[in-house]
Amino acid sequence: MEGFISTVSxxxxxxxxxxxxxxxxxxxxxDFTSAGTASVTVKKNLRQLGLPSEVIRKLSIAMYxxxxxxxxxxxxxxxxxxxxxxxxxxxxxxxxxxxxxVDLAMQEGYxxxxxxxxxxxxxxxxxxxxxxxxSDEMKIDTVLGVGTTVSMxxxxx
Amino acid sequence: MxxxxxxxxxxxxxxxxxxxxxxxxxxxxxxxxxxxVLAFAKDQAVLLTGLVNPQVVRTAEMMDMVCIVFVRSKRxxxxxxxxxxxxxxxxxxxxxxxxEACGRLYINGLRxxxxxxxx
Numbered sequence: 001m002e003g004f005i006s007t008v009s010x011x012x013x014x015x016x017x018x019x020x021x022x023x024x025x026x027x028x029x030x031d032f033t034s035a036g037t038a039s040v041t042v043k044k045n046l047r048q049l050g051l052p053s054e055v056i057r058k059l060s061i062a063m064y065x066x067x068x069x070x071x072x073x074x075x076x077x078x079x080x081x082x083x084x085x086x087x088x089x090x091x092x093x094x095x096x097x098x099x100x101x102v103d104l105a106m107q108e109g110y111x112x113x114x115x116x117x118x119x120x121x122x123x124x125x126x127x128x129x130x131x132x133x134x135s136d137e138m139k140i141d142t143v144l145g146v147g148t149t150v151s152m153x154x155x156x157x
Numbered sequence: 158m159x160x161x162x163x164x165x166x167x168x169x170x171x172x173x174x175x176x177x178x179x180x181x182x183x184x185x186x187x188x189x190x191x192x193x194v195l196a197f198a199k200d201q202a203v204l205l206t207g208l209v210n211p212q213v214v215r216t217a218e219m220m221d222m223v224c225i226v227f228v229r230s231k232r233x234x235x236x237x238x239x240x241x242x243x244x245x246x247x248x249x250x251x252x253x254x255x256x257e258a259c260g261r262l263y264i265n266g267l268r269x270x271x272x273x274x275x276x
Contacts, residue, residue: 033236036215040244043218053221060219061195068212108196121191121208121216130196 021049021083027067027092029076032120038079039064046083051156059088059154062134065127066092066150072117073097074148090135090152098144106132158182158267160224160247163203166261167251169226173238174247180223185267187228187259191216198222203267205258209233214240214248223247228255 023045025038043060063079070077074096082089099105106128113123132138135152142148161178164171171178185203188194194204194216203224204217209231217225224247227233232250233241241248251258263269 033211036212036219040215040218057219057221064215064219065192065195120210121189121212124190124192124196126192126196130192133196 018085021045021081023079023081023083025079027070027076027079029071029074032071032117035068035071036064039067042081046088049083051083055088055154055156058134059090062131062152062154063090063092065130065134066090066152068122069127069131069150070094070096072113072122077147086157087136087153087155090150090154092150092152093147094149095147098146098148099140099142100144102140102142158262158265160203162265163224163226163262163267164249166265167226167249167253167258169249169251169253172233172248172250173242174224174245177223177245177247180247182224182267184269185259185262186269187255189255194220201269203262205255205262207231207255209237211237211240213237214244214246217241217246218244224249226251226258228253228258 023042027038028034039060042063043056046056070092074094077092077094080091104110108129109125111123111125117123131152136155137153139151160180160182182202184201185205186198186201187205189206189208191212198220202222204222205226205228206213207228209227213225214237227250230252238248
């Protein structure tokens with residue numbers, strides 16, 4: 001994963017949260033073993049900021065599931081995390097095939113993942129439901145053949 | 158119990174994180190499907206699994222788990238151990254199979270999801 005983080009180090013050292021923290025990652029879709037690297041990086045950085053552990057856990061699980069989804073279904077994409085004083089936004093954008101039926105995809109247990117993905121421990125049809133479960137707000141914009149953007153918000157207080 | 162008790166009960170070999178064997182753990186889950194761990198685990202400190210890939214470590218990290226036990230003689234790669242080390246997670250391997258490993262820990266006081274115990 002070729003990720004980079006902008007503005008993080010300065011914000012951590014100053015502990016000044018008036019400016020939102022922005023993380024940006026390119027999620028490599030070609031290598032399943034590296035999927036989740038961005039989520040781990042975000043989690044470690046947010047721990048240093050001293051955010052409540054429950055907030056960090058919700059955010060990192062939601063983002064991790066999203067990263068896995070992008071690798072499994074869309075050959076990767078981008079992940080942006082914006083941390084403000086009130087909430088954290090996660091925006092996952094891919095140029096994959098799109099989701100034909102979002103309501104169906106949101107059902108627990110429904111999955112189009114292959115047997116190979118199952119053998120890696122994923123594809124149980126829990127990805128999108130988990131993202132909804134662990135975020136406070138979630139929006140899916142998807143266009144067949146163009147791509148999908150999943151936006152999630154988690155409130156800090 | 159302590160992580161060192163998990164090691165003893167499962168006759169396991171510690172592969173990394175030896176310095177954290179003194180940590181207390183209060184619950185565990187056994188699962189090969191990481192999606193289900195992410196969906197259903199809550200405050201569980203120990204993950205028992207027969208699945209061996211880097212996503213096991215990342216899942217444990219996301220769930221704030223502190224110990225991974227690979228059952229039925231599964232051996233993680235060096236790359237997997239490095240990931241675990243970087244996150245301070247204890248990794249051990251046991252010859253014991255999943256069902257018995259869970260049973261040994263459970264009867265010695267390491268329980269599952271507290272919410273489900275009352276159902």
